[in-house]
Amino acid sequence: MSDKGKRKLRGNIEGNARALATGFKYLVEPNRMTLDYPVESMKLAPNYRGFFTVDDKKCIGCSMCEMVCPPEAITMIPRVISTTGYTLPVQQGATQEAGAKPAKKTKRPVVNWGRCIYCYFCFDICPVDAFVSSNIHDLAFYNDADYRPSYEEYLKLPEDPVKKSKKVIPKPDIKRGIKYEPAP
Amino acid sequence: MGILLLIIWLIQDLLYLIVFPGLIVAMVLVILLIYLERKIAAKVQMRFGPLYVSRKVGGALQSISDLLRFSFQEFILPVGSDSIAFLMAPGFMFAFAMMPLIFIPVGPYYSYLFPSTLTILFSVALITITPIYAIIVGWASDNKFSFIGSLREALLVISYEIPLLLSVIAMVIVYKTLNYIPAVAFQETHLPGIILNPIAALVFIIVAIRSTGRFPFDITEADSELVMGLYTEYSALFFGIGMATPYIELYALSLIFSLLFLGGWWPASGHATGLLAGLFMPGVMVIIKAFIVMIVLVFLRAVYPRYRVDQAIRSGWERIIYLGIIAVIISILEAIII
Numbered sequence: 001m002s003d004k005g006k007r008k009l010r011g012n013i014e015g016n017a018r019a020l021a022t023g024f025k026y027l028v029e030p031n032r033m034t035l036d037y038p039v040e041s042m043k044l045a046p047n048y049r050g051f052f053t054v055d056d057k058k059c060i061g062c063s064m065c066e067m068v069c070p071p072e073a074i075t076m077i078p079r080v081i082s083t084t085g086y087t088l089p090v091q092q093g094a095t096q097e098a099g100a101k102p103a104k105k106t107k108r109p110v111v112n113w114g115r116c117i118y119c120y121f122c123f124d125i126c127p128v129d130a131f132v133s134s135n136i137h138d139l140a141f142y143n144d145a146d147y148r149p150s151y152e153e154y155l156k157l158p159e160d161p162v163k164k165s166k167k168v169i170p171k172p173d174i175k176r177g178i179k180y181e182p183a184p
Numbered sequence: 185m186g187i188l189l190l191i192i193w194l195i196q197d198l199l200y201l202i203v204f205p206g207l208i209v210a211m212v213l214v215i216l217l218i219y220l221e222r223k224i225a226a227k228v229q230m231r232f233g234p235l236y237v238s239r240k241v242g243g244a245l246q247s248i249s250d251l252l253r254f255s256f257q258e259f260i261l262p263v264g265s266d267s268i269a270f271l272m273a274p275g276f277m278f279a280f281a282m283m284p285l286i287f288i289p290v291g292p293y294y295s296y297l298f299p300s301t302l303t304i305l306f307s308v309a310l311i312t313i314t315p316i317y318a319i320i321v322g323w324a325s326d327n328k329f330s331f332i333g334s335l336r337e338a339l340l341v342i343s344y345e346i347p348l349l350l351s352v353i354a355m356v357i358v359y360k361t362l363n364y365i366p367a368v369a370f371q372e373t374h375l376p377g378i379i380l381n382p383i384a385a386l387v388f389i390i391v392a393i394r395s396t397g398r399f400p401f402d403i404t405e406a407d408s409e410l411v412m413g414l415y416t417e418y419s420a421l422f423f424g425i426g427m428a429t430p431y432i433e434l435y436a437l438s439l440i441f442s443l444l445f446l447g448g449w450w451p452a453s454g455h456a457t458g459l460l461a462g463l464f465m466p467g468v469m470v471i472i473k474a475f476i477v478m479i480v481l482v483f484l485r486a487v488y489p490r491y492r493v494d495q496a497i498r499s500g501w502e503r504i505i506y507l508g509i510i511a512v513i514i515s516i517l518e519a520i521i522i
Contacts, residue, residue, distance in 0.1 A: 023228050023487035030227040036235075177230075 033178050041138075041162040043169050043183035048135035049118045053157050054109055056086050058130035061106035065122035065131075073115035074122060076107040077151055089151075110154050114147035136160045205290045205439070205467060207282065213475060214431040215247040221482040222246070228486035254424035262326060262417050269324035274418065274425045277317040281432040284310045288439050289364050291449055291466035302362045307440060308352050311395070314433060315341040318404070318414055321426070325417040333413035336493055337404045343500030344394045350508030351387040354515040355380075355444045358522075368448035377445035380518060384511035385445045389481070390504055392437040394496070396430045398481050400488035401496055434478055442473035 035042065044050075066074045079087035081104045090105075109122070123131045134157050141147055167183040200206060219234065223242070226233025234246035261267055284307040287300070300306065315337055322334020355377050359367040371377055378385040394401040405413035412418075415426040442448060449466030491499070 019487050023483065026228040026230070027224060027483070027486070031230050032227075032232065033230040034232050036232065 031176050033176070035168070035180060037165075038162060039165055040168050040180065041165040043167040044135040044137075046135075047133075048137070049120050050133070050135040050137040051113075051139065051158055052111075052120075052123070052131050052133050053155055055130045055132055056108065056155060058128050059108055060128055060130070061108060062127060063107060063109075064125045064127065065109050068121045068125045070119060070121065071115045071117050073112045073117070074109045075112070077110055079106055079108045079151070080104065081106055108151055110149065110151050112148050113141070114144075132157075138162060201286065204464070205288070205471065206285055209471065210282070210285070210432055210435050211428070213435060213471070213478070214428055215251065217431060217434075217475075217478055217482060218250075219244055219247045220479060221485060224479075224483050225486040228483075251424060254421055257420040257423075259420040259422060264326035265417065266324040266326070269320050270417075271422070273317045273321045273324060274422050274429070277314055277321070277429045278425050278432065280310065280313045280317060281429045281436065283313075284308075284436040284440070286310075287364075288436065288443065290439070290470045291464075292365055292368070292453070300363075303364050304352060304356060304362045304367065304440075304444075307436070308349065311433065311436060311440075312341075312345050312348075314429070315395075321414045325414075327417045329410045329412070329416045330414050333404045333410050333416075337414070339493065339497055340394065340401070340403060340500070343497045344391050344504070347387050347500065347504040347508040348391040348395070350505070351384040351391065351511055352440075352444070354384040354508070354511040357512065357515040357519050360519065364443050364448070368443060368450070371447045372450055372453060374522070376447040376450070381511055381514055383507055383514060385441075387504060387508050387511055388437075388441055388445065392434065392441065393481055393484065394500075396434040396437065396481075398430075398434070399485040400491050402485075402490050403493055403496055406490055434481065435474065438474035438477040438481070439470060441477050442470055446473045446477075448473075 061076070061079075063076050066076045078090050080090055082088045087106060087108055118137075120133070123129075123133065136158060139158050139161060168180040169183050171179045171181050173179040202208060223233040234243035237243055237249045238245035261270065287303040287307040287310070289303065318337045319334045322330045322332075322337070325331070355367070356362055358377070358380055359370045361367055361370070367377075371380075374380070393399075397403070397405055404410075405415070407413075410416070415423055418426055449469045452465040452469040
């Protein structure tokens with residue numbers, strides 16, 4: 001066998017042995033990078049853009065959010081203001097306050113979650129800061145209709161699916177690449 | 185009296201084929217092995233692997249749930265397929281993958297269907313039948329991916345069957361017998377085959393990886409190129425059978441490896457009479473050894489990338505076959521010395 005052939009053979013054997021040894025090392029002491037998701041979940045920043053709702057009392061129905069919404073996810077629906085300060089559907093408001101002075105007509109935004117891109121432009125443009133943010137983001141709907149909530153459904157935030165999970169924060173690590181530490 | 189003996193013989197053979205080293209034990213081992221394969225690959229690749237089915241035991245029931253899913257899926261027969269061959273071939277493949285077990289003894293006193301003095305020859309010969317049905321599957325599916333997969337299988341089989349036979353012949357020359365039981369007896373009195381002829385063991389391992397389509401020779405089922413290779417058109421239980429076949433082959437080859445190279449039932453030699461010590465302890469020993477071999481072979485999935493077809497064929501014709509010839513020469517020298 002030539003000198004070059006010998007070197008190549010030794011390289012082959014060495015390379016295979018090293019590959020197997022590395023694999024075995026990781027098998028014995030696993031170095032997992034995956035987040036064990038529903039059990040652990042990442043602690044999100046306070047200004048994280050998740051699902052949001054609107055403060056019914058603060059909103060003035062100016063339709064600026066509908067105008068600015070890039071994917072046209074926000075629709076303004078007609079409402080009437082009741083005596084408590086909260087809005088009511090147009091029909092209900094009309095019957096309830098039939099004898100009294102005419103109810104004041106207004107509009108309120110409703111978001112189509114299938115369209116929303118969570119850009120929060122509506123938050124920026126709102127003149128009275130009526131939108132309420134949350135960092136709930138990991139939620140899917142079972143039905144197509146659930147993506148388009150009614151105004152009453154839209155007013156309450158969806159429940160956080162990972163509320164009970166252990167919160168962790170990712171840390172870069174030289175040896176492992178990424179490491180999850182329990183959040184303070 | 186003769187009839188009674190015949191009935192006992194039949195019951196023993198049915199037990200042998202269906203229960204102990206045969207179908208049921210093989211299926212349990214395969215289910216366990218598929219789970220371990222996925223888990224080992226996940227651990228090495230920094231993942232979790234199967235976890236959400238039966239979380240408390242680390243997802244151990246995942247394979248069983250997969251099996252149930254395959255059982256209740258709808259079976260679809262492709263329009264252009266050769267339906268008889270399409271339906272029959274997986275069953276034949278599975279049957280021929282199981283068939284070497286007839287000739288592989290798992291204990292010195294645990295008899296098998298055809299007592300013969302040529303068991304090594306028969307079992308190795310039966311292993312080489314399965315690829316024919318793989319080619320039929322590819323032809324019958326009427327699918328380009330299946331067809332390419334079967335062509336690759338055909339090319340590779342030709343380049344790897346000769347080294348398989350050479351490595352087995354090398355051990356046969358050392359043991360001077362074509363029967364497993366004297367071969368194991370030889371290893372008990374002398375040394376295990378893997379020390380007597382390590383090159384033959386290496387060749388056998390490489391060929392076992394190749395013929396069962398484990399990595400790095402996962403060429404016929406290369407998912408990134410050929411969707412699912414031979415089984416692209418299959419669904420439901422037929423797909424499950426097709427997927428289990430290489431593992432059954434792996435089981436048979438690992439049994440042969442543990443008998444030829446690892447001393448068979450060596451520490452539990454079964455000299456004692458009685459059901460447990462005489463019949464089952466040697467068998468359990470052989471199966472434990474075979475299972476360790478299987479785990480080592482599926483561990484390779486996590487380490488190696490896939491060879492190209494031409495690389496695999498070249499390594500078969502240019503390297504492995506020479507290693508096989510070297511193994512035979514070593515064996516001849518040893519046979520002269522011993």
